[in-house]
Amino acid sequence: MFVPYRRLVPVSFPIPRLYILRHSFATTTPPLTRNFLDEMTARHDAKSKQSARWRGKGVSTRKFSKQPTKHTHAHDEPSNPSVEQMTTGSSTPSTTPVSTDEQQKFSDLREGGLVHPTLLLTIAKDLKFEHMTPVQAATIRPILTDRSDILAQAKTGTGKTVAFLLPALQNLVNRNIKPGSAVSLLVITPTRELALQIATEARALLQRLPQYKVCVAIGGTNKSAEEGKILKGCDILIGTPGRLYDHLGGDSSPIAEKLQQLDTLVLDEADRLLDMGFLSSLKQIVKCLPDRTAKPRQGMLFSATVPEYVQKVSGLVLSKQYKYISTIKEGEVNTHERVPQQLIIVPEFSDVAAALLGALRQEQREVGAETFKAIIFAPTAALVNFYTQVLQQFPDMPPIISLHSRMTQNRRTNVTEQYRQARSGIMIATDVIARGMDFPAVTNVFQVGIPSDKESYVHRLGRTARAGAEGRGSFIISAHETWFSKWELKDIAFNEHPADLTAQNDIKRITEQMDSQGKTYQAWLGYYKSYVKRMGWDNVRLVAEANKFALEGLGAAEVPSLEKSTVGKMGLRGVEGLTVVKNRSRHELGR
Numbered sequence: 001m002f003v004p005y006r007r008l009v010p011v012s013f014p015i016p017r018l019y020i021l022r023h024s025f026a027t028t029t030p031p032l033t034r035n036f037l038d039e040m041t042a043r044h045d046a047k048s049k050q051s052a053r054w055r056g057k058g059v060s061t062r063k064f065s066k067q068p069t070k071h072t073h074a075h076d077e078p079s080n081p082s083v084e085q086m087t088t089g090s091s092t093p094s095t096t097p098v099s100t101d102e103q104q105k106f107s108d109l110r111e112g113g114l115v116h117p118t119l120l121l122t123i124a125k126d127l128k129f130e131h132m133t134p135v136q137a138a139t140i141r142p143i144l145t146d147r148s149d150i151l152a153q154a155k156t157g158t159g160k161t162v163a164f165l166l167p168a169l170q171n172l173v174n175r176n177i178k179p180g181s182a183v184s185l186l187v188i189t190p191t192r193e194l195a196l197q198i199a200t201e202a203r204a205l206l207q208r209l210p211q212y213k214v215c216v217a218i219g220g221t222n223k224s225a226e227e228g229k230i231l232k233g234c235d236i237l238i239g240t241p242g243r244l245y246d247h248l249g250g251d252s253s254p255i256a257e258k259l260q261q262l263d264t265l266v267l268d269e270a271d272r273l274l275d276m277g278f279l280s281s282l283k284q285i286v287k288c289l290p291d292r293t294a295k296p297r298q299g300m301l302f303s304a305t306v307p308e309y310v311q312k313v314s315g316l317v318l319s320k321q322y323k324y325i326s327t328i329k330e331g332e333v334n335t336h337e338r339v340p341q342q343l344i345i346v347p348e349f350s351d352v353a354a355a356l357l358g359a360l361r362q363e364q365r366e367v368g369a370e371t372f373k374a375i376i377f378a379p380t381a382a383l384v385n386f387y388t389q390v391l392q393q394f395p396d397m398p399p400i401i402s403l404h405s406r407m408t409q410n411r412r413t414n415v416t417e418q419y420r421q422a423r424s425g426i427m428i429a430t431d432v433i434a435r436g437m438d439f440p441a442v443t444n445v446f447q448v449g450i451p452s453d454k455e456s457y458v459h460r461l462g463r464t465a466r467a468g469a470e471g472r473g474s475f476i477i478s479a480h481e482t483w484f485s486k487w488e489l490k491d492i493a494f495n496e497h498p499a500d501l502t503a504q505n506d507i508k509r510i511t512e513q514m515d516s517q518g519k520t521y522q523a524w525l526g527y528y529k530s531y532v533k534r535m536g537w538d539n540v541r542l543v544a545e546a547n548k549f550a551l552e553g554l555g556a557a558e559v560p561s562l563e564k565s566t567v568g569k570m571g572l573r574g575v576e577g578l579t580v581v582k583n584r585s586r587h588e589l590g591r
């Protein structure tokens with residue numbers, strides 16, 4: 001039977017009724033190979049009948065609370081789309097208030113035929129949304145009425161996807177071209193999972209207009225099958241930069257041909273797509289699109305975080321007269337105020353695993369085991385595997401699955417779906433799901449070790465407390481990493497909490513049986529190498545800390561060895577304390 005949240009969901013938000021299974025705890029210490037994935041799958045299969053979706057059947061109409069409860073933040077609520085910051089080009093944005101007196105309804109968009117009645121029917125009857133969120137209220141009209149280019153910022157989980165999809169789909173419906181004949185809307189996202197999620201959302205919005213087709217272009221899947229689908233008929237294409245460029249590059253790409261009628265270009269998680277990691281592939285993609293001066297199109301950038309550089313490079317997608325709309329007040333932190341953020345500092349890196357287990361136990365008690373659904377973010381795939389293997393040995397932990405980019409795309413997609421459907425459980429992941437992913441009812445986010453930047457902290461935390469729900473955050477770092485909480489996150493009001501390290505001896509016993517120490521050690525060195533200066537270290541200190549972590553935290557009997565070429569690639573040649581061995585041949589590696 002469904003067990004409602006006692007503490008974590010505000011009264012104004014109806015509880016989804018899709019979860020029915022109770023989680024029964026294992027009572028004996030499981031072997032190292034215990035497969036929690038099967039356990040989760042069984043739970044998923046058993047409940048898929050009545051699952052529908054979070055907002056599906058059985059869920060009454062949801063709206064954002066007009067009167068914020070004491071746990072909610074006024075500026076997250078639709079009654080307060082607080083600021084519209086408008087800017088042209090790179091000038092300093094001026095701020096003008098947006099109407100705050102009334103919560104806008106989707107049905108208001110019927111006036112003057114602004115949005116097609118069938119789309120509005122879908123929103124009301126199928127998605128069961130009545131009121132617009134602040135970002136939707138602030139962006140949908142200007143996108144439709146002035147056809148302005150938009151840079152929009154709003155906190156995580158406040159409905160940015162519908163804010164760009166709805167007007168873009170309306171533009172598509174308005175166009176007088178044969179459905180399926182050309183791509184009208186191109187959405188670019190930084191991750192494959194997010195592309196798939198947005199495609200699902202677009203299909204949900206178009207369920208009563210099935211003549212329009214949504215396709216994805218993501219890596220890790222069969223490229224020619226994907227191409228076939230797009231060429232067969234595609235109105236909306238959602239993809240990741242690498243695969244999109246694979247399709248578009250070259251002399252006579254048939255997919256580039258399909259994009260010659262492009263009407264709308266959206267970058268979701270725009271700051272990530274416009275940072276150094278993606279910028280050059282994005283430029284290449286834009287070169288393959290029709291020339292904007294000859295064939296005008298609408299450009300939109302959406303994100304919860306908009307660092308300064310975004311405005312500088314926004315010209316790649318936006319016209320000079322773009323509107324900058326933010327529902328976050330100037331000077332306000334861009335995490336939700338209603339989310340308590342706990343900071344746990346341990347003396348050494350080798351204490352982090354025990355502190356994580358202690359915090360998980362504490363939070364599980366706080367939230368209630370029945371509904372405890374957590375995501376743990378770790379810096380690298382090897383650390384994800386390490387924490388997964390350790391935590392899976394504790395019978396009082398709920399089912400645990402892991403996700404990172406070293407897994408096959410099939411597995412990634414399955415894991416994502418299982419977690420989406422799970423009522424309780426833990427997912428341990430890298431930043432691959434840090435942005436945009438909308439898993440229902442995540443009660444807790446744990447971050448172990450520093451994230452790559454402050455934006456990453458904000459997006460990771462944003463996997464909880466979505467769509468008006470509440471949630472909790474825990475940030476667990478070693479004393480060496482406190483510069484990050486002190487400086488990068490100086491605006492966040494953390495509750496500092498002492499670490500519970502009681503599981504330290506149990507963890508030591510577990511790690512001593514593991515055989516992955518070498519891989520985890522290497523990944524740890526690679527990750528923290530980029531922070532040497534910020535830590536106030538030099539390379540010798542880095543290696544000394546890595547060695548200490550290997551011996552005391554990873555259960556290694558001796559300092560793991562590194563191949564000569566790896567040491568060179570890391571820029572650690574000649575650094576004292578390393579155990580360097582000659583490169584192994586492909587034959588020795590068993591390839």
Ligand SMILES: Nc1ncnc2c1ncn2[C@@H]1O[C@H](COP(=O)(O)OP(=O)(O)OP(=O)(O)O)[C@@H](O)[C@H]1O
Nearest residue numbers: 129131132133156157158159160161304436438467
């Ligand atoms: N008007 C609405 N009323 C109720 N729920 C809504 C509304 N609009 C969107 N939602 C739901 O809110 C959740 C969060 O939306 P969405 O994923 O678009 O957030 P986001 O702002 O893009 O988050 P992020 O910054 O993490 O990408 C989704 O489950 C979505 O279906």
